[in-house]
Amino acid sequence: MKEGKLFVFSAPSGSGKTTLVKHLLTENLPLGFSISATSRKPRGKEKNGVDYHFLSSSDFQNKIKENAFVEYEEVYDDVFYGTLKSEIKRLWSQGKHVLFDIDVKGGINIKKQYPQNTLALFIQPPSKKILEERLRGRDTENEEDIQMRLARTEEEMSFAVQFDSVIINDDLETAKKEVVRQVRGFIDS
Secondary structure (H helix, E strand, O other), rough: OOOEEEEEEEEOOOHHHHHHHHHHHHOOOOOEEEEEOOOOOOOOOOOEOEEEEOOOHHHHHHHHHOOOOOEEEEEEEEEEEEHHHHHHHHHHHHOOOEEEEEOOOHHHHHHOOOOEEEEEEEEOOOOOHHHHHHHHHHHHHHHHHHHHHHHHHHHHHHHHHHOEEEOOOEEEEEEEHHHHHHHHHEEEE
């Protein structure tokens, strides 16, 4: 596959986008997960090269200078996230379409660069209260991190209109069926 399709999943932290992306990977579709790079420290049981490519801040900035990213953002002060060009090439060379679990600005940047190949899905929480409960229920972040994520929610939600589709994740099973339906439809288009 020279160029496949790209599936962008973006949402505020705690919306369930990672759960939905992981579900898609069990659906016997020709999909591969783009492992994002980040300068933040691993949380919980995250593994380098599996959940993220964990880089130091200086290594991340060196890769920016090398033009190694399709997109990147400084999401929090000195905390970078980005998509390495090598990830897209790796998955396309395996004959797979690419799944992204990335922040809203990164998702929009990918859509702008590959407008015909990209389906951008925004996963919306049913409410801010439920979003906060989900973040606290993870038990992977301290109070300061939770408050920082909650503060970003309003800004992230304002980007939803720029996505191809908004899926409200108030019932996980319904949301799973909807993302599978939309992804299959775009693969077949």
